[in-house]
Amino acid sequence: MDSQRAPPPSSGPLAGVRILDLSRILSGPFTTMVFADLGADVIKLENPRTGDDTREWAPPYQGDQSAYFLSVNRNKRGIAVDLKTARGRDIALRIADRADVVVEDFRPGTAGRLGLGYNDLSARNPQLIYASISGFGQTGPYASEPGYDAIAQALGGLMSVTGEADGAPVRVGNSAADLGASMWAAIGILAALHARHTTGRGEWIDISLLDGQIASLTYLAGGYFASGEVPRRYGSAHPTIVPYQALRTADGHLMVAVGNDTLWQRFATLVGLPELVYDPRFVTNPQRVANRTLLIPLIETALAARSSAAWADELSRAGIPAGAINGIDAALAHPQVQARDMVLAAEHPTAGTLRMTGSPIKLSRYTATVRRPPPELGEHTDEVLRELGYAAEDIAMLRDEGVVR
Numbered sequence: 001m002d003s004q005r006a007p008p009p010s011s012g013p014l015a016g017v018r019i020l021d022l023s024r025i026l027s028g029p030f031t032t033m034v035f036a037d038l039g040a041d042v043i044k045l046e047n048p049r050t051g052d053d054t055r056e057w058a059p060p061y062q063g064d065q066s067a068y069f070l071s072v073n074r075n076k077r078g079i080a081v082d083l084k085t086a087r088g089r090d091i092a093l094r095i096a097d098r099a100d101v102v103v104e105d106f107r108p109g110t111a112g113r114l115g116l117g118y119n120d121l122s123a124r125n126p127q128l129i130y131a132s133i134s135g136f137g138q139t140g141p142y143a144s145e146p147g148y149d150a151i152a153q154a155l156g157g158l159m160s161v162t163g164e165a166d167g168a169p170v171r172v173g174n175s176a177a178d179l180g181a182s183m184w185a186a187i188g189i190l191a192a193l194h195a196r197h198t199t200g201r202g203e204w205i206d207i208s209l210l211d212g213q214i215a216s217l218t219y220l221a222g223g224y225f226a227s228g229e230v231p232r233r234y235g236s237a238h239p240t241i242v243p244y245q246a247l248r249t250a251d252g253h254l255m256v257a258v259g260n261d262t263l264w265q266r267f268a269t270l271v272g273l274p275e276l277v278y279d280p281r282f283v284t285n286p287q288r289v290a291n292r293t294l295l296i297p298l299i300e301t302a303l304a305a306r307s308s309a310a311w312a313d314e315l316s317r318a319g320i321p322a323g324a325i326n327g328i329d330a331a332l333a334h335p336q337v338q339a340r341d342m343v344l345a346a347e348h349p350t351a352g353t354l355r356m357t358g359s360p361i362k363l364s365r366y367t368a369t370v371r372r373p374p375p376e377l378g379e380h381t382d383e384v385l386r387e388l389g390y391a392a393e394d395i396a397m398l399r400d401e402g403v404v405r
Contacts, residue, residue, distance in 0.1 A: 012039020
């Protein structure tokens with residue numbers, strides 16, 4: 001499909017940066033969407049027959065489009081090219097020759113076998129920044145293994161500390177390993193773009209889902225290194241702060257974060273337990289941690305007198321961090337979320353009015369907007385090929401032969 005829409009101009013901080021996006025599913029596409037939101041020209045290359053895997057990860061659909069795909073592919077131009085053909089690979093090479101960044105999330109070795117690995121592309125374009133996202137990285141005994149978010153969460157220890165204390169290990173509700181890898185990739189690319197101003201050369205950025213999970217262990221790993229005790233599951237509670245968890249109220253649960261002794265004194269008094277403020281079992285946080293099994297039932301008995309909403313309002317007015325445990329619907333409708341433009345809308349040619357989460361990056365001189373909706377499969381193929389110098393008859397031939405769509 002040839003787009004008739006003129007490319008919207010970008011005034012973002014990354015305007016002028018061109019990215020060839022060879023990735024699919026979540027970690028790579030989320031990384032490139034961050035850059036697209038900030039003004040980069042992201043060209044998303046997909047298989048002409050099936051497209052990004054997530055085009056079929058449905059229901060739910062919006063119109064005839066997968067809601068999953070729509071969530072991480074806005075502000076990109078989409079082309080459909082068969083990389084298993086010589087002429088398809090030549091198209092990718094031509095784009096990479098003109099690109100600042102390439103992002104791929106194939107299994108290690110796959111891009112190289114296609115002639116699109118870092119060594120292949122950097123030999124042609126020494127300034128190219130090449131980011132590879134994989135399950136286990138480009139080196140090590142597990143490098144060739146397929147990488148999935150849930151496996152990284154399991155091997156990286158996250159599942160072992162997620163879930164109720166007496167329950168089974170639980171996967172985090174979103175794809176934490178994939179999304180964490182996306183953030184690390186974005187940071188690496190930005191660092192390489194900055195370094196290139198001095199060196200004049202590109203960089204190969206090797207991002208692993210498992211590495212990201214290990215890095216995120218932070219204080220959990222620190223505690224293990226210090227004590228030798230293996231961290232365990234605490235449900236919604238915190239291993240080293242009490243009370244800092246979901247607590248039962250008259251009509252449900254309330255998340256409370258009493259992060260220091262001053263807040264504790266204010267909290268205990270407000271919920272009607274002033275006698276606990278200087279109780280030697282609870283007077284300091286280490287004592288509250290040691291006696292959490294005694295303290296939490298006392299607090300929950302007091303909270304049973306009122307609803308979660310009533311407690312949340314009163315605690316918040318007193319400067320004590322507390323909040324309802326929202327469903328996704330309530331979270332998206334929260335007035336603070338709305339005020340921060342964290343829900344955006346755009347018109348899609350087949351999906352209609354499309355709502356999506358906004359960018360959390362708030363800059364004083366630039367506001368991320370939806371310049372273009374997520375592309376339909378091959379929507380900008382002709383446009384990009386013309387930019388590369390292909391004549392109309394050449395594009396028609398490539399399309400007839402199934403090299404492009």
